[in-house]
Amino acid sequence: MTRTADPAEARPIPVADWVTIADLYADPFPLYQRMRAEAPVHWVPAVNRYLVTDYAACHTIEQDQDRFSADETGSLMKRAMGHSMLRKDDPAHDVDRKAYGGVLRPNAIKKHWNAVFERNCTTYLERLAKAGPGADLIAEFAAPYAAENLRLVLGFHNATQDDLQRWSQTLIDGAGNYADDPDVWAEAERSWHEVDAAIDEVLPRLREDPDHSLLSGLAHLPIPLEAIRANLKMTIGGGLNEPRDALGTTVWALLSNPDQLRQVLAEPSRWSAAFEESVRWVAPIGMYPRESTGDTVLEGVLVPEGARLGVVVGAANRDPKVFADPETYDINRAKQPHLAFGGGNHFCAGAWVARASVVGVAMPRLFDALPHLRLDPEAPALSGGWVFRGVLRLPVRWDRG
Numbered sequence: 001m002t003r004t005a006d007p008a009e010a011r012p013i014p015v016a017d018w019v020t021i022a023d024l025y026a027d028p029f030p031l032y033q034r035m036r037a038e039a040p041v042h043w044v045p046a047v048n049r050y051l052v053t054d055y056a057a058c059h060t061i062e063q064d065q066d067r068f069s070a071d072e073t074g075s076l077m078k079r080a081m082g083h084s085m086l087r088k089d090d091p092a093h094d095v096d097r098k099a100y101g102g103v104l105r106p107n108a109i110k111k112h113w114n115a116v117f118e119r120n121c122t123t124y125l126e127r128l129a130k131a132g133p134g135a136d137l138i139a140e141f142a143a144p145y146a147a148e149n150l151r152l153v154l155g156f157h158n159a160t161q162d163d164l165q166r167w168s169q170t171l172i173d174g175a176g177n178y179a180d181d182p183d184v185w186a187e188a189e190r191s192w193h194e195v196d197a198a199i200d201e202v203l204p205r206l207r208e209d210p211d212h213s214l215l216s217g218l219a220h221l222p223i224p225l226e227a228i229r230a231n232l233k234m235t236i237g238g239g240l241n242e243p244r245d246a247l248g249t250t251v252w253a254l255l256s257n258p259d260q261l262r263q264v265l266a267e268p269s270r271w272s273a274a275f276e277e278s279v280r281w282v283a284p285i286g287m288y289p290r291e292s293t294g295d296t297v298l299e300g301v302l303v304p305e306g307a308r309l310g311v312v313v314g315a316a317n318r319d320p321k322v323f324a325d326p327e328t329y330d331i332n333r334a335k336q337p338h339l340a341f342g343g344g345n346h347f348c349a350g351a352w353v354a355r356a357s358v359v360g361v362a363m364p365r366l367f368d369a370l371p372h373l374r375l376d377p378e379a380p381a382l383s384g385g386w387v388f389r390g391v392l393r394l395p396v397r398w399d400r401g
């Protein structure tokens with residue numbers, strides 16, 4: 001069915017007053033199914049936003065910053081982390097993004113970061129193997145591995161991976177503090193000051209003694225300190241949980257689908273398909289905001305000026321108009337671009353780091369190091385979240401080698 005672009009013919013946006021935050025957190029996918037079947041956009045009072053669940057509508061928003069700005073009014077992310085590139089439109093966004101240079105890109109990964117990922121993977125796998133033959137794979141492997149990788153790529157030589165985990169979680173909690181909880185703001189503020197202090201200390205050291213890290217690159221550019229601080233906070237928030245959750249979901253999906261795991265183990269070039277299907281199936285960043293700059297028609301519905309939109313890529317990635325049997329994890333599905341890394345000018349700057357560290361290193365090494373890796377039959381895995389979604393707890397067992 002063609003959807004009108006004519007405001008006179010456009011449909012009003014329905015209200016989804018049956019959506020609750022608790023249901024979204026526990027399992028958003030049945031809610032998304034119902035919403036998508038009804039309309040591409042809903043007003044959802046529980047989250048005080050228009051949620052966009054249709055693939056075509058999400059894709060249009062990502063590609064059109066003139067109609068859909070990333071610089072949201074009253075943004076909690078700006079309050080929690082400062083005004084980073086993620087909340088700017090071009091040309092201001094482009095200045096910050098270009099300052100990241102090639103640090104997170106394939107050449108640098110090949111030359112510098114793959115060896116770092118290998119080393120970190122060895123460290124945490126050895127610890128895991130010693131502690132086993134059972135563990136929570138998220139707490140004992142995925143989280144510290146993702147945090148230590150990020151710490152070194154960013155250049156926080158004066159912090160630990162535990163610091164990175166704490167900063168990331170508290171800054172993200174601040175950016176999502178819709179309940180305006182003063183304790184959450186206090187924690188986020190504490191991390192804000194700690195990150196600023198760490199940056200202030202490390203920048204002069206990196207000017208004297210440069211390396212390949214992001215902070216080292218930024219230390220040599222004439223950019224305002226405020227921009228460095230905000231962009232680093234955003235990248236700490238956005239660069240840790242996502243590879244952790246992508247790794248956790250991929251392992252969980254494969255262990256739950258032994259036929260597909262056998263295929264991947266027999267044909268290691270399929271690790272990539274296993275990862276891409278996992279981030280399609282459960283997008284680690286499930287929703288991100290935009291704001292309409294004027295009255296506009298989006299896939300046949302009328303969006304008013306100033307609408308606070310939630311681009312729900314977690315729902316778009318399961319749109320049956322685009323993906324056959326979308327609720328199923330299937331590494332053999334027909335190739336079709338997913339939206340898990342976003343699109344347009346804000347396309348994830350860390351997508352190559354995520355793929356290299358998870359697909360290139362962690363997945364094959366994990367299954368190689370832990371013989372007969374399997375889900376713990378006595379302790380079920382637990383998933384949660386919708387703005388960010390992942391496996392919170394993944395108890396696994398293996399045989400001693």
Ligand code: HEM
Pocket residue numbers: 085086087097104150153234235238239240242243246279283284285288289339340341342343345346347348349350351353354
């Ligand atoms: C599986 C892992 C990851 C996923 C699914 C993911 C997803 C995303 C998404 C959806 C966006 C766009 C958000 C928006 O438009 O509002 C984004 C932006 C971004 N991501 Fe990632 N990300 C991942 C890993 C990483 C890593 C490892 C890093 C850093 C090392 C990183 C750094 C960034 C940065 C800097 C941006 C902002 C880009 C811009 O505004 O131009 N991400 N990511």
